[in-house]
Amino acid sequence: MLLQKGIRGNTRLYTHMADSAIKQGFLPLCRADMDECGWDRPDFVYVTGDAYVDHPSFGTAIISRVLENAGYRIAILAQPDYKSADAFREYPRPRLGFLVSAGNIDSMVAHYTVSKKKRNYDYYSPGGIMGKRPDRAVIVYCNRIREAFGDVPILIGGLEASLRRHAHYDYWDNKVRRSILVDSRADILTYGMGENIILRIAALLDKGVPVKKIRDVRGSVYLAKKGERVHFDVAGEFDYNDLKSSKEAYAKAFGVQYKNTDAVSGKAIIEYYDDKQLVANPPMPPLEREELDRVYALPYTRRVHPSYDALGSVPGINEVKFSITHTRGCFGACNFCAIAYHQGRTVRSRSIDSVLREAEIITQMPDFKGYIHDVGGPTANFRYPSCEKQLKDGVCSNRKCLAPKPCKNLEVDHSEYIELLKRIEALPRVKRVFIRSGIRFDYVMYDKNEEFFKRLVSHHVSGQLKVAPEHCSANVLSCMGKPDISVYEAFRKRFFELTKSFNLEQYLVPYLMSSHPGSRLEDAVELALYLKSIGMKPEQVQDFYPTPGTASTVMFYTGIDPISGKKIYVSSDYEQKKMQRALLQYTKSENAELVRHALRKCHREDLIGYSKDCLVRPGYTKALTNPASDKGKTKAGKRTSDTTKRKSKATIVKNKSKKKR
Numbered sequence: 001m002l003l004q005k006g007i008r009g010n011t012r013l014y015t016h017m018a019d020s021a022i023k024q025g026f027l028p029l030c031r032a033d034m035d036e037c038g039w040d041r042p043d044f045v046y047v048t049g050d051a052y053v054d055h056p057s058f059g060t061a062i063i064s065r066v067l068e069n070a071g072y073r074i075a076i077l078a079q080p081d082y083k084s085a086d087a088f089r090e091y092p093r094p095r096l097g098f099l100v101s102a103g104n105i106d107s108m109v110a111h112y113t114v115s116k117k118k119r120n121y122d123y124y125s126p127g128g129i130m131g132k133r134p135d136r137a138v139i140v141y142c143n144r145i146r147e148a149f150g151d152v153p154i155l156i157g158g159l160e161a162s163l164r165r166h167a168h169y170d171y172w173d174n175k176v177r178r179s180i181l182v183d184s185r186a187d188i189l190t191y192g193m194g195e196n197i198i199l200r201i202a203a204l205l206d207k208g209v210p211v212k213k214i215r216d217v218r219g220s221v222y223l224a225k226k227g228e229r230v231h232f233d234v235a236g237e238f239d240y241n242d243l244k245s246s247k248e249a250y251a252k253a254f255g256v257q258y259k260n261t262d263a264v265s266g267k268a269i270i271e272y273y274d275d276k277q278l279v280a281n282p283p284m285p286p287l288e289r290e291e292l293d294r295v296y297a298l299p300y301t302r303r304v305h306p307s308y309d310a311l312g313s314v315p316g317i318n319e320v321k322f323s324i325t326h327t328r329g330c331f332g333a334c335n336f337c338a339i340a341y342h343q344g345r346t347v348r349s350r351s352i353d354s355v356l357r358e359a360e361i362i363t364q365m366p367d368f369k370g371y372i373h374d375v376g377g378p379t380a381n382f383r384y385p386s387c388e389k390q391l392k393d394g395v396c397s398n399r400k401c402l403a404p405k406p407c408k409n410l411e412v413d414h415s416e417y418i419e420l421l422k423r424i425e426a427l428p429r430v431k432r433v434f435i436r437s438g439i440r441f442d443y444v445m446y447d448k449n450e451e452f453f454k455r456l457v458s459h460h461v462s463g464q465l466k467v468a469p470e471h472c473s474a475n476v477l478s479c480m481g482k483p484d485i486s487v488y489e490a491f492r493k494r495f496f497e498l499t500k501s502f503n504l505e506q507y508l509v510p511y512l513m514s515s516h517p518g519s520r521l522e523d524a525v526e527l528a529l530y531l532k533s534i535g536m537k538p539e540q541v542q543d544f545y546p547t548p549g550t551a552s553t554v555m556f557y558t559g560i561d562p563i564s565g566k567k568i569y570v571s572s573d574y575e576q577k578k579m580q581r582a583l584l585q586y587t588k589s590e591n592a593e594l595v596r597h598a599l600r601k602c603h604r605e606d607l608i609g610y611s612k613d614c615l616v617r618p619g620y621t622k623a624l625t626n627p628a629s630d631k632g633k634t635k636a637g638k639r640t641s642d643t644t645k646r647k648s649k650a651t652i653v654k655n656k657s658k659k660k661r
Helices: 002-013 031-037 059-069 107-111 137-149 158-163 180-184 195-206 240-245 247-258 289-296 306-311 352-363 388-393 415-425 441-446 451-459 474-480 485-501 521-533 551-558 574-584 589-601 642-660
Strands: 044-048 074-078 097-101 154-156 168-170 175-177 188-190 220-225 234-239 268-273 276-280 323-325 374-376 464-470 507-514
Touching: 044 059, 059 074, 059 097, 059 195, 059 289, 097 137, 097 158, 137 154, 137 158, 137 180, 154 180, 158 180, 158 188, 168 551, 175 240, 180 188, 180 220, 180 276, 188 195, 195 289, 234 240, 234 247, 240 247, 240 268, 247 268, 247 551, 289 352, 323 352, 352 415, 374 415, 415 451, 441 451, 441 464, 441 485, 451 485, 464 474, 464 485, 474 551, 485 507, 507 521, 507 574, 521 574, 521 589, 574 589
Parallel strands: 044 074, 044 097, 097 154, 154 188, 234 268, 323 374, 464 507
Antiparallel strands: 168 175, 188 220, 220 276, 268 276
């Protein structure tokens, strides 16, 4: 019945576009919508920093539909005016409480670039307009709710809350901040994928259990009096005063947190804030296949709320409108990625039938052109846990599944994913099925059966395939938790061999990262030379962005690998970061001066010249290092090229001739 209800709801949407948003199937977005539903008040008000998009790629849509399906009345308060409490009184006081999320991404990441400059476009706001949500949205929203309603229960969740559940290094303040639960004054924080967590808490609230008494729900964090009994075994206890003042203590604490993100083996973690203790319960087990199927069968309209149509819709829908998520979790566990800390390292996937039902709904959408843009997830080609051992004992806390070498217990199997793609392609109205989310190329290479690789190249690449080698230096790749560059080289070689065999013209677009912890200027030179050797001229390069919830961010702040405890080189010099980025884009004329400067610092003047092996030509540049050791300087300390010298002599001769006249 649940699956049929989902299909009927979406079919009804496209035949009654003239009806109100409520009749189109959306949840209430304002008081008038609630009145149209005939409610006196909602059970929960969901406050979100994103515009309201009723699509299963948006956390607000999933959690609200899950609660609705369980019989609760959910009203949405999207991007309220945070400058006063008035907007938070849009609805009457909810019966059970407020749910608060910053949206699909951390509000600080949404607002600022890695250089801490203000962004000028917000993909999750109508028309891409900036300023619709505050910095540190969860904290601001919760404080406004307290101002409006006092002691109403407040539950916070989503990515911003999940990744900031413990004391955490904040790149924008450049310090270790308190848990977001402390600063927001919310009652409970839910972390990870929250469907079962929120259902459990909602059921307890519905039974009349006071929110301050809810202490035993997995996947939740709460604040209690110091010394209060904890319901689970404890992995570690840490004092915030130590964490904010000692980098060694902070790195150690994160290592314990990271090793307890598994639902099978994870334990509770305690942090002390003066006379209070923050308790993070062990993770909630991931949704199994049948549970995932039920979640994705709910009656999402798959549309942006019509109230945003006049503003140009919400840009964030464009990438996912004709895409399907078939999997959750990632056992790749790259150190710079927060997925392991949020979704976990154990992979779960939907059934083929469930994905097909969603694909059928997409094909009935009026603007569908025959192309499914993606069938993916955190890692598109993962469908199952990496080995049977994970199901019983949890993920290994002391090693990764794929890097630096694949674990001997790793099970590599693309067969079900192949079947899934074939069956979607066979649907009426489907012309092509593409894979645009991350393909784990090392996992592809570890598969002794090339059927998936061949099918990927021949059927599922839309001209370009994005992959993530990230770097080529063995030292940097080790800090990233990535495999050796030789694995990517083998993949790259075979990709082009297969492309040629199918008589296609396709390209690889590698994601590259500069200035990751461990990366010295010499490593950036090595990467520039590698890019030159393969004829790659990247248009975009990602500087390492220290966001909460990643091991790499801890390395950036402390200079310590929190997993191994080893010291890590970290450059804090802004000029060196600019040089590392410039080296990766050495062919751009505007980078020439920085590239020459970087090469001189590395004593690689042999790469400055006109030969085919050089990265950059000689040129007029400021002498930024060792002025006395450089030849050909003017009194102003500037290098002069041969061309400049010739021009200077010509000017002198010309001036002399003028004096004679």
